[in-house]
Amino acid sequence: MQTxxxxxxxxxxxxxxxxxxxxxxRFRRFKTSVLVLAYAIYFLLPWLPxxxxxxxxxxxxxxxxxxxxxxxxxxxxxxxxxxxxxxLFIAAILLxxxxxxxxxxxxxxxxxQTLWTDFFIWIEHAIQGERPARVRLYRQPWNRExxxxxxxxxxxxxxxxxxxxxxxxxxxxxxxxxxxxFFTGQAAAAAYITVSxxxxxxxxxxxxxxxxxxxxxxxxxxxQSVMYEPETLxxxxxxxxxxxxxxxxxxxxxxRTLAERHDKGLGDCVDCGLCVQVCPVGIDIRDGxxxxxxxxGLCIDACNTIMDSxxxxxxxxxxxxEKNLAAATPAAPRVQWKRLKTIGYGAALILxxxxxxxxxxTRGSFDRTVNQIRQPLYVVLSNGDIRNRYQIRITNKAAxxxxxxxxxxxxxxxxxxxxxxxxxxxKPGHSGLVQASVRLSPAQAAQTQRFEMIITxxxxxxxxxxxAVRFDSPGKRP
Amino acid sequence: xxxxKLQSQTVQTTGHAWDGDLQEYNNPLPVWWVYTFYATVIFAxxxxxxxPSWPIGKGWIGGASNITYVNSAGxxxxxxxNTRALLLEDLNQAAAEQKPYFDKVSAMSYAxxxxxxxxxxxxxxxxxxxFADNCAPCHxxxxxxxxxxxxxxxxxxxxxxxxxxxxxxxxxxxxxxxxPAFSEVLAGEQIDQLANYVAKLSGIGxxxxxxxxxxxxxxxxxxxxxxxxxxxxxxxxxxxxxxxxDNIWLWANVPASDAxxxxxxxxRGVIANGLNKGVMPAWAGRLSPEQIKVLTVYVHELxxxx
Numbered sequence: 001m002q003t004x005x006x007x008x009x010x011x012x013x014x015x016x017x018x019x020x021x022x023x024x025x026r027f028r029r030f031k032t033s034v035l036v037l038a039y040a041i042y043f044l045l046p047w048l049p050x051x052x053x054x055x056x057x058x059x060x061x062x063x064x065x066x067x068x069x070x071x072x073x074x075x076x077x078x079x080x081x082x083x084x085x086x087x088l089f090i091a092a093i094l095l096x097x098x099x100x101x102x103x104x105x106x107x108x109x110x111x112x113q114t115l116w117t118d119f120f121i122w123i124e125h126a127i128q129g130e131r132p133a134r135v136r137l138y139r140q141p142w143n144r145e146x147x148x149x150x151x152x153x154x155x156x157x158x159x160x161x162x163x164x165x166x167x168x169x170x171x172x173x174x175x176x177x178x179x180x181x182f183f184t185g186q187a188a189a190a191a192y193i194t195v196s197x198x199x200x201x202x203x204x205x206x207x208x209x210x211x212x213x214x215x216x217x218x219x220x221x222x223x224q225s226v227m228y229e230p231e232t233l234x235x236x237x238x239x240x241x242x243x244x245x246x247x248x249x250x251x252x253x254x255x256r257t258l259a260e261r262h263d264k265g266l267g268d269c270v271d272c273g274l275c276v277q278v279c280p281v282g283i284d285i286r287d288g289x290x291x292x293x294x295x296x297g298l299c300i301d302a303c304n305t306i307m308d309s310x311x312x313x314x315x316x317x318x319x320x321x322e323k324n325l326a327a328a329t330p331a332a333p334r335v336q337w338k339r340l341k342t343i344g345y346g347a348a349l350i351l352x353x354x355x356x357x358x359x360x361x362t363r364g365s366f367d368r369t370v371n372q373i374r375q376p377l378y379v380v381l382s383n384g385d386i387r388n389r390y391q392i393r394i395t396n397k398a399a400x401x402x403x404x405x406x407x408x409x410x411x412x413x414x415x416x417x418x419x420x421x422x423x424x425x426x427k428p429g430h431s432g433l434v435q436a437s438v439r440l441s442p443a444q445a446a447q448t449q450r451f452e453m454i455i456t457x458x459x460x461x462x463x464x465x466x467x468a469v470r471f472d473s474p475g476k477r478p
Numbered sequence: 479x480x481x482x483k484l485q486s487q488t489v490q491t492t493g494h495a496w497d498g499d500l501q502e503y504n505n506p507l508p509v510w511w512v513y514t515f516y517a518t519v520i521f522a523x524x525x526x527x528x529x530p531s532w533p534i535g536k537g538w539i540g541g542a543s544n545i546t547y548v549n550s551a552g553x554x555x556x557x558x559x560n561t562r563a564l565l566l567e568d569l570n571q572a573a574a575e576q577k578p579y580f581d582k583v584s585a586m587s588y589a590x591x592x593x594x595x596x597x598x599x600x601x602x603x604x605x606x607x608x609f610a611d612n613c614a615p616c617h618x619x620x621x622x623x624x625x626x627x628x629x630x631x632x633x634x635x636x637x638x639x640x641x642x643x644x645x646x647x648x649x650x651x652x653x654x655x656x657x658p659a660f661s662e663v664l665a666g667e668q669i670d671q672l673a674n675y676v677a678k679l680s681g682i683g684x685x686x687x688x689x690x691x692x693x694x695x696x697x698x699x700x701x702x703x704x705x706x707x708x709x710x711x712x713x714x715x716x717x718x719x720x721x722x723x724d725n726i727w728l729w730a731n732v733p734a735s736d737a738x739x740x741x742x743x744x745x746r747g748v749i750a751n752g753l754n755k756g757v758m759p760a761w762a763g764r765l766s767p768e769q770i771k772v773l774t775v776y777v778h779e780l781x782x783x784x
Contacts, residue, residue: 375620
């Protein structure tokens, strides 16, 4: 029987398991401190109390049914969506700005995929031991030890994933109540669904898929290349130094010291492979900058450890720019920001952040809309006077009940008729509707194109806001 | 990628050979596709058992999910899932949510409702919906009416009175405005004189001599206009006879023409032909008492009431 009629490329690349070796050094310390800080914030923030008059005592609460976000002393309503838009813009620009300067710093140190994967590897390391032990365990047939260790690892991963999901949900409802309700089966269906989705996705992403998320799923990893410039600092292997004339070689007798190696034309790289073993995405940085590299700096730590042990100078693998590495005499690597793109991003970042701070700092205590009623635009009354009607909606954004007074500017005060409501009292977070009518004589109406409605919170004259509105009459039909 | 060997695989054949060397490729469907297909089969079976599925004779298999609703006759019915029952259930639910407000409306007096900001907000939104469903076809969406057909509810002139009680009465029992056609009893010249007099009453350009003659005619037993419109022309709200001395025009579309002659002609037309179209239907029985009460307050608020 004939087979092998045609060869095809497989569309599916089977994952090659990666067992990372742990390493000590500057970048590892930095990564660990970011991890601890980020986890402290993420896991503890929903439990931070904050006393409020009209809402649960939780410092950060995204109150979806109440249509408001409570963030410490700030209450954000849907109409403040511009802040969210600005925040997202700022985050995007910050990403571009930082990537232009120091490459994928976000990927390597701050991205939640990296943080959670790091934490999951830490669990794996704690239970199964260092890299050689994990490789051995992986290769050995199933027995009691393997089942216990692998099972324990996955159980802890699931637990961490579950708590991650539960914490996420805790941001949307009063946390202490949620946790009790969750375990007694009293929580909302949305809570169970969200927690199970997040548990499974966290477990899959940080436990099973890991670097595949960065390589195949995340779009940012792919468009990073357009943000890199020759001046951008990135994790580089100094090939000139490492390979020299005759390439890298192990540190055997006769080629242990720098002098001996240089005589033989060997590079400084002793080909120990530690940089590959510590890499969480399983690449060899010595092949050059590549799309899989998340710029976590662990290979720098690994290489420096080896360089130190041989008393070679550090920095065979280091943060450096393409331009500097290509130069005949490389200078000390430094952040180079004097570029139009970087300065442009920086300026945009400063402007937008300043506007966001200004906008939040000068927010009013209430929102108002004054709509002229357009059916009909005007009414001619029995004595010939013209009446226009307006609907005023006041949303109280302050934390306490507030009474608002409505007055007019540009027309006589007695032209305004508010019916039964000279003032309106609105509960915090609620809206009040007032129907106002304005009555002008034909002579006054002929002169009045526009006037202003002034809404004043009682006792807070400084917070008064005015709204210009049209006055329509038969003579000025649009 | 350079170091990783690209996986290559060999296409299998079905294993049969015809004519010695003719073989057939075997390219099975991707595994994920096959399992997705099985999952949809399982989903379909679950779906069949929950929702209506197979027709059987004149009926059908109703499925496990039922909807219970109260129909308009007040009977509680349970039916297998369908969108109509779902709608009725939703309507029941909406009505239940509105009930506390409607209960409040029926318990409060008009004056209390008007002064309560929360109830005022409810009237503005619920009244608007009720008005749009029931009143807007004639009185228009904003209550501005149509000159010559339906009165404007947003001005300060009320044919039958603008108090809460009068508006309520209008809504409950309806109204029928009627004016006889005077072309049958009066000469064309007399009608012209009356039209000029009515124009004079509301300060529109007119012929003074004709208006003076019309004045006498207005009060005479020949035309007997005063009988309904009052000797001062200010109308009688108990029978819905309009005030002729103000600037509000319903039947004669006076504001439509710019020239005084046109305005007088519009008035003349109404006197000559009379009218029998001022019919407002009675809403008692069609709307619930609470709905009529909401509409009363809403309409009162439209024009500011009296």
